[in-house]
Amino acid sequence: MRKIILLMSVLAMHWAVAQQQTSPDGNVVLSFSLKADGTPTYKMTYKGKPVINESTLGFTLKKDEPLTNHFKVVSDSKSTFKETWKPVWGEEKEILNHYNELLVQLKQDKTNRLMNIRFRVYNEGVGFRYEFPTQKELTYFVIAEENTQFAMTGDHTAWWIPGDYDTQEYDYNESKLSEIRGLMKQSMTDNVSQFVFSPTGVQTALMMKTKDGLYINLHEAALVDYALMNLNLDDKNFIFQSHLTPDAKGDKGYLYTPTKTPWRTVMVSDDARNILASRLILNLNDPCALADTSWIKPVKYIGVWWEMITGKSSWAYTDDLPTIKLDEVDYTKVKPNGTHAANNDKVRYYIDFAAKHGFDQVLVEGWNVGWEDWFGHRKDYVFDFVTPYPDFDIKALNDYAHAKGVKLMMHHETSGSTRNYERHMKAAYELMNKYGYNSVKSGYVGDILPIGEHHYSQSTINHYLYAIKEAAKHKIMVNAHEAVRPTGLCRTYPNLIGNESARGTEYEAFGGNKPFHTTILPFTRLQGGPMDYTPGILETEVKNVNPNNTSQVRSTLAKQLALYVTMYSPLQMAADLPENYERFADAFQFIKDVPVDWQESVYLEAEPGRYITVARKDKHSDNWYIGNTSNENGHTSELLLNFLDKNKKYEATIYADAKNADWQTNPKAYTITKQKVNAKTKLKLTAAKGGGYAISIKEIK
Numbered sequence: 001m002r003k004i005i006l007l008m009s010v011l012a013m014h015w016a017v018a019q020q021q022t023s024p025d026g027n028v029v030l031s032f033s034l035k036a037d038g039t040p041t042y043k044m045t046y047k048g049k050p051v052i053n054e055s056t057l058g059f060t061l062k063k064d065e066p067l068t069n070h071f072k073v074v075s076d077s078k079s080t081f082k083e084t085w086k087p088v089w090g091e092e093k094e095i096l097n098h099y100n101e102l103l104v105q106l107k108q109d110k111t112n113r114l115m116n117i118r119f120r121v122y123n124e125g126v127g128f129r130y131e132f133p134t135q136k137e138l139t140y141f142v143i144a145e146e147n148t149q150f151a152m153t154g155d156h157t158a159w160w161i162p163g164d165y166d167t168q169e170y171d172y173n174e175s176k177l178s179e180i181r182g183l184m185k186q187s188m189t190d191n192v193s194q195f196v197f198s199p200t201g202v203q204t205a206l207m208m209k210t211k212d213g214l215y216i217n218l219h220e221a222a223l224v225d226y227a228l229m230n231l232n233l234d235d236k237n238f239i240f241q242s243h244l245t246p247d248a249k250g251d252k253g254y255l256y257t258p259t260k261t262p263w264r265t266v267m268v269s270d271d272a273r274n275i276l277a278s279r280l281i282l283n284l285n286d287p288c289a290l291a292d293t294s295w296i297k298p299v300k301y302i303g304v305w306w307e308m309i310t311g312k313s314s315w316a317y318t319d320d321l322p323t324i325k326l327d328e329v330d331y332t333k334v335k336p337n338g339t340h341a342a343n344n345d346k347v348r349y350y351i352d353f354a355a356k357h358g359f360d361q362v363l364v365e366g367w368n369v370g371w372e373d374w375f376g377h378r379k380d381y382v383f384d385f386v387t388p389y390p391d392f393d394i395k396a397l398n399d400y401a402h403a404k405g406v407k408l409m410m411h412h413e414t415s416g417s418t419r420n421y422e423r424h425m426k427a428a429y430e431l432m433n434k435y436g437y438n439s440v441k442s443g444y445v446g447d448i449l450p451i452g453e454h455h456y457s458q459s460t461i462n463h464y465l466y467a468i469k470e471a472a473k474h475k476i477m478v479n480a481h482e483a484v485r486p487t488g489l490c491r492t493y494p495n496l497i498g499n500e501s502a503r504g505t506e507y508e509a510f511g512g513n514k515p516f517h518t519t520i521l522p523f524t525r526l527q528g529g530p531m532d533y534t535p536g537i538l539e540t541e542v543k544n545v546n547p548n549n550t551s552q553v554r555s556t557l558a559k560q561l562a563l564y565v566t567m568y569s570p571l572q573m574a575a576d577l578p579e580n581y582e583r584f585a586d587a588f589q590f591i592k593d594v595p596v597d598w599q600e601s602v603y604l605e606a607e608p609g610r611y612i613t614v615a616r617k618d619k620h621s622d623n624w625y626i627g628n629t630s631n632e633n634g635h636t637s638e639l640l641l642n643f644l645d646k647n648k649k650y651e652a653t654i655y656a657d658a659k660n661a662d663w664q665t666n667p668k669a670y671t672i673t674k675q676k677v678n679a680k681t682k683l684k685l686t687a688a689k690g691g692g693y694a695i696s697i698k699e700i701k
Helices: 002-016 177-187 272-277 344-357 394-403 418-435 458-473 505-509 557-566 578-583 585-593
Strands: 019-022 028-034 040-046 049-056 059-061 071-085 095-108 114-122 125-132 140-146 149-151 157-160 173-176 206-209 215-221 229-234 239-244 253-256 263-269 299-304 361-364 407-413 439-443 477-481 496-499 571-573 598-607 611-618 624-630 635-640 650-657 670-677 682-687 692-699
Touching: 019 071, 019 095, 019 114, 028 071, 028 095, 028 114, 028 125, 040 114, 040 263, 049 263, 071 114, 140 239, 157 177, 173 177, 215 272, 263 272, 272 598, 299 344, 299 407, 344 361, 344 394, 344 578, 394 407, 394 418, 407 418, 418 458, 458 477, 557 585, 557 611, 557 624, 557 650, 557 692, 578 585, 585 650, 585 670, 585 692, 598 635, 611 635, 624 635, 624 682, 650 682, 682 692
Parallel strands: 299 361, 299 571, 361 407, 407 439, 439 477, 477 496
Antiparallel strands: 019 028, 028 040, 040 049, 049 149, 059 140, 071 095, 095 114, 114 125, 125 263, 140 253, 149 239, 157 173, 157 206, 206 215, 215 263, 229 239, 598 611, 611 624, 624 692, 635 682, 650 670, 650 692
16 A cells, blocks of 8 residues: 555656756757646747746636646657658748647546646747636636736836737837836827727737847737737736737636647747747747649739828718718719829829739728728718719729739728628629729728627637638738737738738838837737738828828838848838939839748848848849848948858849938938958948848859
């Protein structure tokens, strides 16, 4: 009997000791253990340095016993996986997916409920998720809160925006974790739909740096049928806890077994460039679900857009209808306002410009009826997505575009009414098929309808994916604005070719983004997927577009060119007016030349909030392109071009800030120089305050 008791004690000690898994290179160590009361915990180190202190795992359920403690380990298993896969589009033509896995299977003593935790340990970090197998003891359940902790090791520097259920369109802050509470109120800039939930809540992807030089990034991957995760900070102990977005009733999620959560991700490195180069988020998503992807093509486009954003023109056709019911109004009998931009002549002008300069598509916003009272009214039936205004001949304009080798890009603004969009979606996509559209920019401005739902609650998350899947059935690519920030689902559904979900260039017409904004976004928002940032504003003084708008783009002209390289996207817009590109034709040449699909990316320099310098190789040639974006202090780079082919010679065209350039006082001062380069060439370049530079490197045949 004593032997049996001794054996049981040894087994208990065995499970109390951490189960560990290491990364393939041995630098990352993930440890899992149970506390004395059966609470699951994990911790993480990198090269022997603590990254995540002991952190608890589990769930609080509504009307059920919590899934937080009284667990025992049923079994654990380890495995290794390694593959190379090819994305349909991306920052490189091949991606390595290599990890070591630890699967821990748990049973709760009191209830016999089963919960598994799967950890995947990569060279650049860890992903883990909860899995609930089919079981009689746990069938349907409602989440009150997910209790995942991320215990930091100190008062790190963080680049953060307020935690919010409805928007990510905030300017970033740089501060210590202990300073978030004091800065929160001034960080809550107005948005047409927002819900800041805590004085210490922040959003992911969250970028941090420790005192001893570790870069840490917290995010999530594969957000499907689940609410978005914010992070709520205990700023006395520097512990983040997951905070899911609730629905209209305050519930955080409705699940039934078998099911699994999104992955929670922790990336870490002692070199900031490795965070940018990581594909951990993509790798944690399922492989492509589409059998045929031949119709999915990267897009470079222009659009009838910036003139409305700046206030020069309008989306609405008339000013005589303060309220409308689409089924009752006859637009042929109302007075046009004369400022409606989506008209036949204007769109033909943009089509001609696109055809002349080699752009794939032309976006047209404000083409469809209903814009007169769309904004901010929680109106359910706001658009039908198929009926054009009288001055927009949808058939003739598409015929005209196709004859010139150009496509029109559809625009679907939902005004947040997801129910209305779903009731019209099939007809809207069929209209696109009829007239040859293959991509749509959707929008979710305003509060979500049904009333009380949020942009990031479970049902709305499901809506976004529904729209993507339905679009795929019609061979349509989706660029969703104001939707949830991406979590790598573009691997599974590569027709999700773009997202906004952060402050983009449009805010330059509303007062501006901080100059360091684009040195942070690649570390945060872009970790989950590309952003339709809409760069390329060469006329940086907005008053020269609309005299009534005194905003100034907080960037030099050269930096606007660089963003096509540093802000990766397979969907890139030349956002300025055609006439401004004609004024700056020599600088515009870079925008015309730069690709939107790559076979290789090399991160030359990076420091969040300071500067990013990236070199990328065109997927379809041996040409390279370099971009640098810098903060309000500028930056001097010393670049070694050793990524070039050692057996080839190249000519570099350098688009740089002039010596007297400054985003505030002289933003449009730039120089263009050319020189022969090779793999041994060293370049010394200086970005002005709020500036940058762009380089095209073309092989000399």
